[in-house]
Amino acid sequence: MSLVPFVFGHGPWARDWRDRVPAMRDCDDAAFVDVLAPSSPAFFHLLLAGNARAFGGMAIPAWVQLDCATLPSAMVGFAQRARDVDPALRADLCRRAGLAAVDDDALVPLAEFCALSTPQPGHVVGFSLFSLLPGLGLRAKALGLYVQQATTQTGITQIDNGALRTHCRFGPLVVQQVGVQVHSKPGTTLIYTLTSPAPSTLSALADGSLTRVDHALPTERIPREALRAGDVLVDVDARDAVVAQRPSGPPA
Ligand SMILES: CC(C)(COP(=O)(O)OP(=O)(O)OC[C@H]1O[C@@H](n2cnc3c(N)ncnc32)[C@H](O)[C@@H]1OP(=O)(O)O)[C@@H](O)C(=O)NCCC(=O)NCCS
Secondary structure (H helix, E strand, O other), X not given: OOEEEEEEEOOHHHHHHHHHOOOOOOEOOOEEEEOOOOOOHHHHXXXXXXXXXXXXXXXXXHHHHHHHHHOOOEEEEEEXXXXXXXXXXXXXXXXXXXXXXXXXXXXXXXXXXXXXXXXXXXXXXXXXXXXXXXOXXXXXXXXXXXXXXXXXXXXXXXXXXOHHHHHHOOOOEEXXXXXXXXXXXXXXXXXXXXXXXXXXXXXXXXXXXXXXXXXXXXXXXXXXXXXXXOOEEEEEOOOEEEEEXXXXXXXX
């Protein structure tokens, strides 16, 4: 599998991020895709299509991908040349993107992570993550945190989302809130903060040579639904959450 890491944005930082992409065993040189270049609409719409496919139809509006992701930050991930993409997947993404076809050489994004910087240096807020090939979700998030030189990441997800397993591979997640009234999924939304792994660890995760960060915390299992603010989440399975350092006393 030959992958092409990409940085999709516009600001000068996005080119710097492309230059920071480490050499990876199964990857060609990283590509910088300028969201405002006349040649970029196909990539833009294929990325929206990949996101919609991964989320089961719930697509990011195009203006959100431009105004809230690729202009203020950049989307970072892995693509393949169209000729290397599974033909059924290629056809489906083209259909969803409203494209009759793409050239064999065109880049087709298959996994993507986007985080927005906060005024606190190194602290980013994860905004978007998807993967169409198992294993690329972890790698895209690791690559994004690596090139952005993140030290802390706040994330928003749902307690019943399989993505929690991916996030837990980066280290303990400190649960900030479970049930977020102002979210469109108020009952199940969870906000966590993660101390980003060291750059060398992120680079190994991005490369796929490491698949999780180990920890040595004593743990207990609880049903996922019992998660609460203050819990330190280290893993999940289909039913349970594995937490460490559960705070004593009543829920916050
Ligand atoms: C959540 C999501 C990004 C995870 O992506 P992913 O690529 O499947 O995630 P990971 O990189 O963690 O890999 C997942 C599994 O693939 C396995 N895997 C790794 N490399 C693999 C390979 N080459 N072949 C097959 N499986 C592989 C991993 O071991 C892991 O399996 P496990 O959980 O049973 O141990 C993806 O499912 C998705 O796009 N979901 C919809 C959108 C969404 O919910 N986004 C998150 C919002 S917070």
